[in-house]
Amino acid sequence: MRFGIVVTDPDDWTARAIRDGLSKLGAESAFLNFSQLAARIGPDLRLRGNGTDLLGLDGLVVRDLGRTGSHDIAFRFEALSALQALGLPIVNPPSAIQRAANKFATSIALHKAEIPHPRTLVTTSFEAASEFVSDHGRAVSKPLFGYKGRGLALLTPDDPAPLREALAKSGVVYLQEFLESAALSPRDIRVFVVGGRVAGAIYRVAPPGSWISNLSQGGAPERCPLTGEIEDLALRANGAVGTVYSGVDLIETVEGLKVLEVNGTPSGLGVYLAWGIDAGEMIAAHILERLG
Ligand SMILES: Nc1ncnc2c1ncn2[C@@H]1O[C@H](COP(=O)(O)OP(=O)(O)O)[C@@H](O)[C@H]1O
Ligand SMILES: [Mg+2]
The missing domain is CATH 3.30.1490 (Dna Ligase; domain 1)
Structure with a gap:
């Protein structure tokens, strides 16, 4: 089997982990940068990424769609939807990637599923x-x-x-x-979900003086033990958005946990650094189980 992994940075930990996971299970894959995407309409419909005919692949794994301008994100989303309509299996499903990328759509999905979410x-x-x-x-x-x-x-x-x-x-x-963290210093919980199961969770502790806990903003990953409430909320939020794999951000408040957002293209690096859990391998195994 031959897969495309959509990613911008060829050194991205998660994309490499998915590629290595697929390779260990005997499936080939290649990185595709959607900054090199072309859709040709007429006489037939052709979609190429980095010169590869995307419909010739057995599936696409989207790690990171990328974007450069204000219009190309719509093109990238639409290309994924067109590929899916033409029969190409795509993980995460394009509709879930779009719902997760648009915070308004995510909030509505969480609300409909009666999942605790900030006002x-x-x-x-x-x-x-x-x-x-x-x-x-x-x-x-x-x-x-x-x-x-x-x-x-x-x-x-x-x-x-x-x-x-x-x-x-x-x-x-x-x-x-603004939700004050019930923890001593501001932090959130990032739960990594793969194929309807929780792979692991981390606290992301915000750097001193900040309330923003993303790792790319200086947050520090620490082990977060799983509880029934964490697992239940993360799986429900994942289901509400329709993702196959996701990173669910939770915030601890005095009223209990609330779901901040669901990431449809999450990094697995934090869970790996804190726990040694390889989410990329789990994503690869799950995809091959579904498609193989
Ligand atoms: N309503 C909020 N109250 C307090 N902190 C928040 C709130 N929303 C976000 N944060 C902090 O900001 C971070 C980023 O917010 P998030 O909604 O996850 O957006 P992004 O897509 O940029 O990760 C969260 O991980 C959390 O640390
Ligand atoms: Mg987030």
Whole structure:
């Protein structure tokens, strides 16, 4: 069998772990960078990535779709959907990748599944956004298609400038009540789910003076023992978004755990560093079990 692994950085730990996992189980794979994607329409429909005919593959594993401009993300999503419609198996399913990438869509999916989630407002209106910040005292603003803890801001009613800036930049703001971590220092819990099972969980402890705990923002991975509540919430959130593998971010509050978001293209490095658990190998085994 021959798979494509969609990834931007050829040194990415997770992409390499998936490739090595597939190889150990006897399946070939090649990295494809979606910055080298071409769809030709007419006389037939052809989709090529890095010069490879994508429909000639046995499946695609999406680790990281990448993006460079403001329009190409829609093209990359649409290309995945077209490939799936033409019969190519894709993990995660394109619809789940899109739902996870769009924080508004994720919030709706979590709400429908009655999963505890911070109070959230998504709006194009400055007045509605200001009212939300005043009601909650403090609110977190996140880019609608944000990732890696980038572009987050803590908003307070006395300083409307960052809110104005965020709204002017994107035309829409995604705001959430700021949840004080019930732990001694701000941290969240990242749960790695593969094929309907929890592979492992880590605390991500925010660096001193920060409340943003992503590893790429200086957060430190530490072992987080699994509890029934962690497993149950992570599996339900994964199911609500429709991912086959995911990273579910939880925050510990005085009212219990809440799900912040579900990542449809998560890094497995933190769980590996803390526990030695190879999520890439588990993803490879799961894919071959489904398709082999
Ligand atoms: N509502 C919130 N209250 C407190 N901290 C938050 C909140 N939302 C996010 N954070 C912190 O910011 C980090 C990044 O937020 P997240 O929603 O996971 O976006 P990203 O897609 O950028 O990872 C979280 O891991 C957490 O540490
Ligand atoms: Mg996150």
